[in-house]
Amino acid sequence: MNTSGTRFSPLRRLYLVAIFAFLYIPILVLIVNSFNASKSRTVWTGFTLDWYRRLFSNETIITSLINTLAVALIASVVATILGTMAAIGLHNMKRITRSLVINLTYMPILNPEIITGVSLMLLFVSLNISFGYLTLILSHISFCVPYVILNVLPKLRQTDRSLYEAALDLGCTPMKAFTKVIIPEIMPGILTGFLMSFTYSIDDFVISYFTYGPTSQTLSITIFSMTRRKVSPEVNALSAIIFLVVLSVLLIMNLREINAEKKTRMAVSAAIRNESKSHKHEHAADSNGGGE
């Protein structure tokens, strides 16, 4: 890892600025329009905070926000349990079966979302399950599980088998050895898998589009039906709030990390300084001793 860093020429800096401008202009549009008194997207008629007030009385948006969060939570919890169990099972399987199953697990990730969505839709139609919460949650679980498995498996590979055996030798039941030794080892993988599932579930539009029902409109679906007619500025207000929240969370985390980095760097340099000091002392003592 290179940490020395290069000073950028103005041209390089300009390039990065241009790229970020490209990435952020549409977001600027959303935020500006959330303060626009006019319902029109292109005509500015004055500043207002009205849309933020109305957002909380807009039942459609709030209901779909709650739906989105509920589906994401349920789907990611189930996916995490199912995926962790699967990963442990797979870890102990024969190589050939394992690689076959892992390749199949990759399918929902590698396939375009529209294919996954359409195929699940055909499945629910064939099974005669009516579209609603159930179908939506089932399909979210199926595209979340692979992320859990693929995060937990590498952690399992890193675990030390002898630790587990040592626990058994020291009188642990297999169950206890498992929960006390293996689970803590793979916990980071489980957590990452869970959070990834949660994120993808919230973000998803395409698969939800093919599997949602009248009772389970998520935010993406609601926004989609709005984009056909007119996106109500309340949605702009909501996305401005989300943007602000995410931005501040990321900034806080980044600053903490940078601070931590600075602290370690200071600690390291302090340690180095101390060490060199003590070396000097030793040196001095040596020479002193030599002088005696």
Added chain:
Amino acid sequence: MKATRIFSAFFTVIMLLTLLTAAPPVFALESGWEIDYSDYDWTRLAGDNVTLNVYNWGEYMSLDGGDGEFDVNGEFEKLTGIKVNYTNFASNEELYAKLHSGGSTYDILIPSDYMIGRLIDEGLLEKLDFDNIPNFGNVFDIYKSPEYDPANEYSVPYLSGIIGIVYNTTLVDKDDDVETWDILWDEKYANNILMFSNSRDAFMISCFRLGYSPNTTDENELRAAAEELKKQKLLVQAYVMDEIYDKMGGGEAALAPYYNGDAAAMIADNPDLAFAIPREGTNHFVDAFCIPKGSKNKEAAEIYINFLCETLVALKNSQFVGYMTPVKTAYEALTPEQQANTMVYPSDEILKNTVTYTTLSPAAKNLIDSLWTEILSEVGASPWMTPVVLIAAVGISLWINIRRYVKKKTATN
């Protein structure tokens, strides 16, 4: 890196949740509507915790958008204790696909005439119990027992309207004749025309223009209509449905076919717009309430239909969305000026020159669908494509050559 994004996801959600719980529960805004509803046992399902799934066209009901409008669903919930879950579709075909692709749990559908006939034919609708809908008596006789539902067993009319041409007076020549579908084929307006993305409406326009019935099942006539639509494609800026509202309102195009009621609302928003009814004839549609097979809340759905046929509710709906109400008592409650508004209530002379869609046979419908897919997916030559082809070809060959060069060098090393 991934972990950062993920952790931030988590915090976002938590912050959003706190935000939501901290916000005052403002769902049920107090409304000042004191209404005398007709004598009917509205509250018989109040304690049963019923939720009705209503599937309607976009912006096709008086709902409170924060302006204190009459909120039909809110009032219904207050009156009956039955919750309404309201969702939208953009075309009859979308509704059909959603319904056909598996028993979606809708309780109320509001499709148009020809689609109702098709749903009846395919056994996808439930027969209504008119004892639960006494307000059906309020409906004009001409709307009873329509062609699509001859015995009037499956549907109760909601609203009706006609299709015409919305145009922007600042973009269309004053001397041009807008009262004809021909203007949608006028090369002068190339890239300034919006067209319906829905096959039935698109073929209707093409058929009227050629002098055919919009209900034709003659293969040659349909193919001729398709040929015309193919020619038109070169002039069309976009194939859309509900998007017409926004695009015409923003002056993005000069001409578009659209429904009279929405056209009135668009003109109110943007005075540059105007509405014309082609003299070749046009479609007169009726949208009606139906209950799909398998609805678990049939009685509640019938209460809902009865509520929507209440004089005041039908009146508010008609005023809000700007379409003709088939409820006689509601029509009579309109002011004389409103009744005389030909944007909403076209003259009898115009209505005489309109045709209501009939339900086509599956074979004719399939033919139209495949012709339509063909029209939409045909490649329109873009002058923009050739230079990009060249640049990309050069780029790719460069890349391959660099790779080959690198490999050769590493091999010799």
Added chain:
Amino acid sequence: MTRKSRFLAAPYLVWLAIFTIIPLALIVVFAFTTTVTVDETGRIITAEELLSAEADGVVLGELTEKTVFTLDNITATSAYMPVMVRSIWLALIATVLCLVIGYPTAYLISRLTFSRQKMMLMLVMLPMWMNFLLRTYAWMTLLERNGWINKLLGLIGLGPFEMINTQGAVVLGMVYNYLPFMILPLYSIMTKIDNSVLEAAGDLGCNPIKTFSRVVWPLSLPGVATGITMVFVPAISTFIISRMLGGGTNMLIGDLIDLQFLGNAYNPNLGAAISLVLMAVILLCMSITNALDNEDMEGGALL
């Protein structure tokens, strides 16, 4: 961690069968079947017969519907080859543009100090947090005839330009939405290239161009391969971007599939056949990038 614990995978294997394998098998089944009308004797009545019988008022007797094996859906997809070619083409252009724009970005970011790298990466990922439909909708606001860009250009007396509802707008939408998918894998591979390697190349007499072509590029190829796949697959199968920015006149393969399943021309059999063709195209594309990746990894290892 005994052999027994492999049974923990059992629920997932069942899940995998039901929600991954069967659905894909269903696509194949739907692609090779169709619903036909048959009379009492089991004879298939064609659409032409039905139409002409209807026109003449002839009653064909008791008709029922039946699902039969057919190759018609697959052969019918060849009529949509222009759409397929256009999808591949636009997705390819978008992928190349993402690479051209994303590569220098990833490189520049990877040469920053560690804390700055973090900050920049955060900035790259932040837009992905906003709803994808809303971001695309915002581009509509920008590109429209009376949109922000044309208004701005109008102030200096230029335009208005026709930007929305063109293929260019569709490509722009793809590049915008999928650029982070290109930058992230490229970045993670480039942080592994140490500055000392570049300095060594310089000391050994390489000019910057040579350093790039002989050191940086070969080392970054695995990231390039990942990035290409991550951009190309969603780009070729999108249907929202083409609908919102292409105006329905520039139909892509995703639109065609959507049209058959939830759109105006309900025909899941044809939709399944088109999906199958799309899957084949993607498989081909992935095997190509995989081959490139492996081949060049060896080349890189030689260095």
